[in-house]
Amino acid sequence: MQGMTATIKANNANLKLMGAQHETINRCVKNFQIVAGRMAINEVVFALLSKTLSGETATALSDTRVVAFVLSVIASLGTFLGGLVTLFLVRVIGIGGDGTSGTSGTLVGVLQAFSAGVMLYMTFMDLVPEASAEIGSRETMLYFFVGVGIFGLLEAVFLDDSHSHADTHDNLHDHILEKSSSQPPKKSKKSRSRSPSKTKQTIKADKHETVDITSEKGKKQLLRTKGLGVYLSALSDARLGLQLAIAICLHNIPLMQEGMAVAIPLYAAGGSSFYVLGMTFANGLGEATFMHQMTSIQLKRTTKTAEPIGVIIGVAFFGSYLTPSVLSRSLAVVGGIMCCISIHELQPTAIRYAGQSRASASLFAGMFVVFCALEAVTEYFGHPHSHSEIDHSHLHNRNSNHHHQHIASDSIVNKVPKERAVEKESNIVWSGDGDSSSDLKSEKFPTAKFVRKGSLAGEDGTNSHVPSIVKAASSRIPPLNDPAVSAALRKGQSGRILVVGGSEEYSGAPFYAGIAALRTGADICHIACHPLSSAAIKTYSADLIVHPLIDPTIPIDQIILDVIDILKRVHVIIVGPGLSRNAFMQEVATRIIEHARELGLYIVLDADGLFLVQEKPSVISGYRKAVLTPNSGEFMRLCDKMNIPFSPLAKKEEEAVLALSKSLGKVTVILKGHNDVISDGQLCVSISETGSPRRCGGQGDLLSGVIATFLGWMKGFQEGLYSRDGKVRHENAITIDLQSDSAVESVDVSSEILACASGSVLLKRTSRRAFDMKGRSMTATVMADTLGQVFSEVFDEADFKKRN
Ligand SMILES: NC(=O)C1=CN([C@@H]2O[C@H](COP(=O)(O)OP(=O)(O)OC[C@H]3O[C@@H](n4cnc5c(N)ncnc54)[C@H](O)[C@@H]3O)[C@@H](O)[C@H]2O)[C@@H](O)CC1
Numbered sequence: 001m002q003g004m005t006a007t008i009k010a011n012n013a014n015l016k017l018m019g020a021q022h023e024t025i026n027r028c029v030k031n032f033q034i035v036a037g038r039m040a041i042n043e044v045v046f047a048l049l050s051k052t053l054s055g056e057t058a059t060a061l062s063d064t065r066v067v068a069f070v071l072s073v074i075a076s077l078g079t080f081l082g083g084l085v086t087l088f089l090v091r092v093i094g095i096g097g098d099g100t101s102g103t104s105g106t107l108v109g110v111l112q113a114f115s116a117g118v119m120l121y122m123t124f125m126d127l128v129p130e131a132s133a134e135i136g137s138r139e140t141m142l143y144f145f146v147g148v149g150i151f152g153l154l155e156a157v158f159l160d161d162s163h164s165h166a167d168t169h170d171n172l173h174d175h176i177l178e179k180s181s182s183q184p185p186k187k188s189k190k191s192r193s194r195s196p197s198k199t200k201q202t203i204k205a206d207k208h209e210t211v212d213i214t215s216e217k218g219k220k221q222l223l224r225t226k227g228l229g230v231y232l233s234a235l236s237d238a239r240l241g242l243q244l245a246i247a248i249c250l251h252n253i254p255l256m257q258e259g260m261a262v263a264i265p266l267y268a269a270g271g272s273s274f275y276v277l278g279m280t281f282a283n284g285l286g287e288a289t290f291m292h293q294m295t296s297i298q299l300k301r302t303t304k305t306a307e308p309i310g311v312i313i314g315v316a317f318f319g320s321y322l323t324p325s326v327l328s329r330s331l332a333v334v335g336g337i338m339c340c341i342s343i344h345e346l347q348p349t350a351i352r353y354a355g356q357s358r359a360s361a362s363l364f365a366g367m368f369v370v371f372c373a374l375e376a377v378t379e380y381f382g383h384p385h386s387h388s389e390i391d392h393s394h395l396h397n398r399n400s401n402h403h404h405q406h407i408a409s410d411s412i413v414n415k416v417p418k419e420r421a422v423e424k425e426s427n428i429v430w431s432g433d434g435d436s437s438s439d440l441k442s443e444k445f446p447t448a449k450f451v452r453k454g455s456l457a458g459e460d461g462t463n464s465h466v467p468s469i470v471k472a473a474s475s476r477i478p479p480l481n482d483p484a485v486s487a488a489l490r491k492g493q494s495g496r497i498l499v500v501g502g503s504e505e506y507s508g509a510p511f512y513a514g515i516a517a518l519r520t521g522a523d524i525c526h527i528a529c530h531p532l533s534s535a536a537i538k539t540y541s542a543d544l545i546v547h548p549l550i551d552p553t554i555p556i557d558q559i560i561l562d563v564i565d566i567l568k569r570v571h572v573i574i575v576g577p578g579l580s581r582n583a584f585m586q587e588v589a590t591r592i593i594e595h596a597r598e599l600g601l602y603i604v605l606d607a608d609g610l611f612l613v614q615e616k617p618s619v620i621s622g623y624r625k626a627v628l629t630p631n632s633g634e635f636m637r638l639c640d641k642m643n644i645p646f647s648p649l650a651k652k653e654e655e656a657v658l659a660l661s662k663s664l665g666k667v668t669v670i671l672k673g674h675n676d677v678i679s680d681g682q683l684c685v686s687i688s689e690t691g692s693p694r695r696c697g698g699q700g701d702l703l704s705g706v707i708a709t710f711l712g713w714m715k716g717f718q719e720g721l722y723s724r725d726g727k728v729r730h731e732n733a734i735t736i737d738l739q740s741d742s743a744v745e746s747v748d749v750s751s752e753i754l755a756c757a758s759g760s761v762l763l764k765r766t767s768r769r770a771f772d773m774k775g776r777s778m779t780a781t782v783m784a785d786t787l788g789q790v791f792s793e794v795f796d797e798a799d800f801k802k803r804n
Pocket residue numbers: 505506507508509510576577578579580607608631632633634697698700701
């Protein structure tokens with residue numbers, strides 16, 4: 001019998017570990033997708049606090065670990081709420097507290113089924129879709145069944161036939177009965193083996209294991225690691241951390257393994273209400289404290305006693321070095337295991353104790369509650385999953401008054417839109433009735449704002465007006481005309497760019513992207529290309545650093561190692577100009593993007609890089625530092641792939657651009673055309689600067705180089721390189737006032753949109769200037785030559801040369 005108990009425990013320890021790992025991996029995947037693209041937690045908190053508190057206080061309180069700890073506590077307190085619910089059931093409603101075996105058994109059964117419902121819902125609505133988005137449904141299901149197989153194997157290896165649910169659950173059941181009815185302990189084999197003096201201190205923390213809560217081991221086991229995911233998420237992303245905190249807090253209430261699982265045995269063990277609540281509170285708090293301490297020691301010391309948790313934390317820390325596809329496969333496997341636990345373990349027990357009807361009802365209730373909980377989280381904080389963004393926006397026909405409740409990830413303030421469209425100067429803010437583009441109304445895209453920068457030709461037709469959104473970018477440009485700052489700048493601090501492109505056929509495209517970056521003001525530009533295009537590119541320009549690395553005769557792993565060396569030295573990569581659609585070139589580009597994501601680099605995708613996205617959206621999905629620059633053809637193909645209805649004739653570009661951005665997890669999209677339309681899934685900006693009538697090739701390549709340079713500057717700005725005080729700037733977004741006829745409307749503009757808008761205006765104006773000069777014979781080369789001059793005009797550096 002002892003042997004059997006040991007094997008059951010071993011099995012259960014494995015399953016619990018996997019469950020915890022699943023959770024941690026799940027959070028890691030979400031982190032992985034979003035970590036670099038959103039504001040870090042301290043940036044958000046700093047932005048909020050600095051409005052009311054002094055700079056020093058705000059800095060102290062916005063310390064990443066302080067905030068992450070607070071969020072972890074919130075998440076962990078779900079356990080405490082679980083305790084409250086249990087006491088409510090027992091004390092107020094009377095379920096399970098009357099000492100009759102029927103009702104207490106029913107409570108156990110009902111809660112088991114409830115947990116099964118929660119787990120099934122999470123498996124099929126969270127794990128599986130998340131994995132599918134990355135590796136596709138076929139592979140996801142294959143790995144799901146691998147999980148099922150693993151469960152079966154564990155069951156076969158660790159559990160002999162004598163293991164029955166009745167055995168383990170009878171113990172819990174008996175124990176509840178023993179204590180709640182104040183009868184002498186029932187003479188089950190297991191209870192006989194325990195010393196009576198220990199009975200009071202020994203509880204079953206869940207259906208499987210026996211935990212002595214007064215022992216060190218017991219205490220540690222009570223310190224569950226569920227909040228670790230929140231803690232780690234919050235370290236990197238405010239909204240995700242908050243969202244997870246609330247989601248886990250809500251999950252913790254119903255889950256057997258949390259509050260109720262702790263509370264029921266405690267209560268059954270004769271604990272008073274205060275004792276029960278105190279323990280559940282301590283459990284939750286202990287989690288958060290533990291996580292805080294663990295992070296403080298940074299895993300430098302791994303003690304034996306912390307072994308199981310160390311494994312989980314190890315996954316959390318080192319998991320971020322795994323590729324998204326590996327993590328997605330793990331999710332699918334864990335989904336399979338969770339499914340088995342629900343169907344094979346929990347539900348049969350539930351039926352046994354609560355009866356079929358109650359068990360089924362409770363299972364669906366579990367699903368429904370977690371559905372409501374997650375919807376509530378989504379409603380208030382947005383959805384971290386790219387695959388359901390569009391569905392959500394259409395499902396919820398929300399009142400526009402709810403706008404202020406949506407926290408834009410890049411936003412500090414998101415004002416309630418004005419009722420009517422207003423126009424002054426060249427700015428039109430769309431938000432409500434009376435606008436010709438009524439489809440853009442808030443009901444359809446509740447979290448979005450649409451801003452159209454009107455014709456920049458100006459009232460006098462001089463084309464001299466610079467929109468406020470572009471003016472705002474000026475503050476982030478290295479001020480070369482300010483000797484106090486420029487004297488301190490070193491080579492490379494004004495932007496280091498890598499272009500991945502250039503193939504046997506195309507050598508011009510990467511050259512244009514690279515030269516545009518340099519002519520806009522980047523310090524260094526590398527090009528990683530096919531050897532057959534490198535000589536040509538070198539001949540075009542001595543300023544570009546050309547690496548003939550993407551060589552089909554070299555093993556791909558070696559190529560990637562060489563490229564990683566360059567990736568470590570740049571701020572931004574541009575993938576696609578002249579890359580070609582050759583399978584080898586596309587594979588190399590895919591791997592480079594994966595590494596660039598890991599390094600948190602800005603990624604601009606253009607031309608054949610967009611073909612790559614079209615073939616495999618997961619490569620960029622959810623990475624908010626990505627900027628896609630499609631022309632109308634590429635845009636249509638991407639919309640088609642992401643099932644976004646779009647017809648160029650219908651002239652609803654704004655809607656479609658917003659939808660595409662959302663469907664790809666809020667990457668920034670700039671659709672090039674007569675008006676350039678930009679969206680980051682939150683805000684949609686249309687730039688209607690007058691360009692040129694020429695449509696020569698290479699203009700898009702130039703644009704990608706210009707945008708990349710602006711993105712590089714965003715990084716330099718945040719590092720404080722371009723300011724006199726050298727202070728690190730926390731803000732990612734900038735709040736811009738758009739003058740309307742009656743009021744000032746503020747919108748928060750992300751760095752990515754700022755870069756795209758600036759690039760768009762600069763490029764169109766350059767194109768126009770080049771056309772004025774050369775007419776029909778204007779080419780991208782002429783534009784590249786004109787870029788610098790137009791830049792200094794747009795960004796008010798016309799007197800730059802005189803001053804220097
Ligand atoms: N000098 C060079 O080396 C240049 C190389 N380029 C490279 O050439 C490769 C292919 O780019 P493409 O733009 O030709 O590839 P696309 O797949 O976008 O174009 C393929 C075909 O579709 C047509 N097309 C393009 N845009 C369209 C639209 N909006 N609506 C309908 N049809 C459209 C094109 O005329 C072409 O015949 C890329 O790698 C690109 O970077 C271009 O950037 C142009 C300059």
